[in-house]
Amino acid sequence: MPTGYTRRPMADEKAITRKSEDFDRWYTDVVRRAELADYAPVRGCMVIRPYGYALWERIQRALDDMIKRTGHENMYFPLLIPESFLQKEAEHVEGFAPEVAWVTHGGQRELEERLAIRPTSETIICSMFAEWIHSYRDLPVLINQWANIVRWEKRTRLFLRTTEFLWQEGHTFHETRAEAEEEVDRMLDCYRELAEEWLCLPVIPGRKTDAEKFAGAEYTLAIEAMMSDGWALQAGTSHFLGQNFTRAYGISFTDRDNAQQHPYQTSWGLSTRIIGGVIMGHGDDAGLVLPPRVAPVQAVVVPVVRSGDPEGTAAVDETCRRIESAAGEVRLRVDRRDGIRPGEKYAHWELRGVPLRITVGARDLATGRVTVTRRVDGESWTEPADGVAARLPELLEEAHRRTRARADRTLGERSVEARTLDDLRRAFAERPVFANVPFCERRACEETITGAAHALTIRVLRRDRSGEPGRCIACGEPASEVAVVARAY
RNA sequence: CGGGGCGUGGCGCAGCUGGUAGCGCGCUUGCUUUGGGAGCAAGAGGUCCCCGGUUCGAAUCCGGGCGCCCCGACCA
Numbered sequence: 001m002p003t004g005y006t007r008r009p010m011a012d013e014k015a016i017t018r019k020s021e022d023f024d025r026w027y028t029d030v031v032r033r034a035e036l037a038d039y040a041p042v043r044g045c046m047v048i049r050p051y052g053y054a055l056w057e058r059i060q061r062a063l064d065d066m067i068k069r070t071g072h073e074n075m076y077f078p079l080l081i082p083e084s085f086l087q088k089e090a091e092h093v094e095g096f097a098p099e100v101a102w103v104t105h106g107g108q109r110e111l112e113e114r115l116a117i118r119p120t121s122e123t124i125i126c127s128m129f130a131e132w133i134h135s136y137r138d139l140p141v142l143i144n145q146w147a148n149i150v151r152w153e154k155r156t157r158l159f160l161r162t163t164e165f166l167w168q169e170g171h172t173f174h175e176t177r178a179e180a181e182e183e184v185d186r187m188l189d190c191y192r193e194l195a196e197e198w199l200c201l202p203v204i205p206g207r208k209t210d211a212e213k214f215a216g217a218e219y220t221l222a223i224e225a226m227m228s229d230g231w232a233l234q235a236g237t238s239h240f241l242g243q244n245f246t247r248a249y250g251i252s253f254t255d256r257d258n259a260q261q262h263p264y265q266t267s268w269g270l271s272t273r274i275i276g277g278v279i280m281g282h283g284d285d286a287g288l289v290l291p292p293r294v295a296p297v298q299a300v301v302v303p304v305v306r307s308g309d310p311e312g313t314a315a316v317d318e319t320c321r322r323i324e325s326a327a328g329e330v331r332l333r334v335d336r337r338d339g340i341r342p343g344e345k346y347a348h349w350e351l352r353g354v355p356l357r358i359t360v361g362a363r364d365l366a367t368g369r370v371t372v373t374r375r376v377d378g379e380s381w382t383e384p385a386d387g388v389a390a391r392l393p394e395l396l397e398e399a400h401r402r403t404r405a406r407a408d409r410t411l412g413e414r415s416v417e418a419r420t421l422d423d424l425r426r427a428f429a430e431r432p433v434f435a436n437v438p439f440c441e442r443r444a445c446e447e448t449i450t451g452a453a454h455a456l457t458i459r460v461l462r463r464d465r466s467g468e469p470g471r472c473i474a475c476g477e478p479a480s481e482v483a484v485v486a487r488a489y
Numbered sequence: 490c491g492g493g494g495c496g497u498g499g500c501g502c503a504g505c506u507g508g509u510a511g512c513g514c515g516c517u518u519g520c521u522u523u524g525g526g527a528g529c530a531a532g533a534g535g536u537c538c539c540c541g542g543u544u545c546g547a548a549u550c551c552g553g554g555c556g557c558c559c560c561g562a563c564c565a
Binding site: 014015024025039043098099120149151153154155160161165167214222234235236237269270271272273274302304305306307339340341342343344345346347348359361362363364371455 | 490514521522523524525526527556557559561562563564565
């Protein structure tokens, strides 16, 4: 157990740290108290608990459907990668070298060649497809795998950066540059759709600067989400690899003109980190706030009964049963735990972010009604007891809209335009924001910008900019891009 | 990898001018409660991170390990 983790004594021992008091501690409190995950015995590793894993499975399903719909097939490559494979693409090795974990022994015997535990799978995938791709008729190759990844991180945080994490990595090979570039865009848009339509997280799509791109890529696209403290989270990346790897790994095909060519390649990934984004994007002082479409439990029914009131109790039981059986596709749970008072049940499910709560008690039932409470904004009202189950899909949609609207508002309120470095400094002196700044793409200017205030980074070069960017905030030369400057997780 | 902090029942901590371990929460059982984290009663649970040293005696003092957390440079 983490021993330096000390909770300040507070009025209510059972409450989590307030978000405004200490955001980082609030985050850890939520993850652990909502039973999403816990620290494992090995440094930087975590156990994803059933509730957290159920959330991941929901996200997985939504994304997997999109991946299949766009024509990809799942397959699986091995965890262990020979060192020599990793070394074929120079920039790639260099980029990943500091964080690769190595297997050096099999049983008692030392291996002749060290094996890397995959930090990503481009190398092994290329080495296999070098054997399978011969003709333009073999292209495009559109594959994906769901896998675990190990990267030896110096500093870890539950979900956001763990030594081992889960993700999907898509890998594709194409005849032409244009086709591959379309693929990079298409998959980034899937990530955008996942974030916005499923997770209620508005994101800014764009291109990474050369300093921030994937090791070995020609360019990297990413979606950046804003957490409720104004910090940025890279939530998904899509890389155009050009022919960098296919050349290095000797993948070639005979094209339509009977000439030998190297295919153009892409890769794209989204990891369990996104769960951290959901937590930090929507959570509040009571705990998690889950987007309804991925919430493992979408509605919870809390019965409230009084002892010495057998008729009332029977009516409550009966109503709970009816709601339960009429819930249909809605993921609904009745909290029948005995000996726990309603107040504690409320707190329990609020901490876990369940979007809707239905309180079934004798008081409301006297008029044939139940009370519904919406997690995201705490609003509460009554519904007819015998109609509430049928209304749930609609109520969940409303909860979805409100969750999304609130996140949109945060992003809007915390986005600023900066024309000068002084603007930039002033903005960040107040609070963390997304600052849109004109940028000329020169490395020196990037350093000037990120050095303007503490811990600034260029998140993405916006792809949705309109009009001419103006003059570079750092050097005053004509700018080619609008950069989003923010502090990032 | 640099700086700091901390290792004591499941969790959070106290005990650290050496004398054989305590509090809160949680857990178990029973009764009473139940519309915002319940009350009473009884109970279970500890190689005080590890190794060595000092001492009649070490959770406490000394040395050495290991681990974890937090803050900075690198990263999905």
